Amino acid sequence: MAQKTPPTWLSTTAKSYWRKLFARCESDELLAVFCTALAQYRQASEEVDREGFLIPNVSGGMKQNPATYVMKDSFVQIHRLRDIIQAADEDEDDDELNAIFGE
Template sequence: MPTPPEWLTDYAKDEWYTQTAELEALRILSTMDLSMLAMYCQQVGIFRQAQEEMKREGNELVVTTPNGALQPNPLLGIANKAADLALKIAGQFGFTPSARTRIGTPVKEEEDPLAELLNRRS
């Protein structure tokens, strides 16, 4: 299992471990993809961090500027941009349901105890 780049945030490293485990299990993890995977993980980390910051600030979608004007919370813009970039990269890896159908990613089969019993009887 490849180790995450040191420059990834803690949230991004969490995503790295999750995704590398899945990609490894599917046997589609390649060293050629690690830089792109790191970019994906970093965007997910940025999204999570922006969401946490908004939560700490009271989940305000609109904030008041120093001159009294209302504006969208800048953290919302950061989260939306990171989500958009992560989604674009995710499609390249087959991390979305529609992307998996396009690239033919194998689907993990769940064990079916009933099917196992029926196969034994045959």
């Protein structure tokens, strides 16, 4: 089982996710990567909300906000790791994960 106290190097948001999910995961490393991906997705999403999907480029035109790429990569990683965590803990209620994902 993962340690109860999150690693000090995790962001504040990732530590919050850790505290909600630590009992469901056997591996500190897996849980740290999962929580970090959740925090990165959230931060990138907030940036897109603030700055918009398109942002100005150096030539005066518009380009896709780089945060959208972080969102996409984090989303893929989150769902892959979520499947691993759920498979390792199939008998548990999924309320914690569902609350995080809004399901």
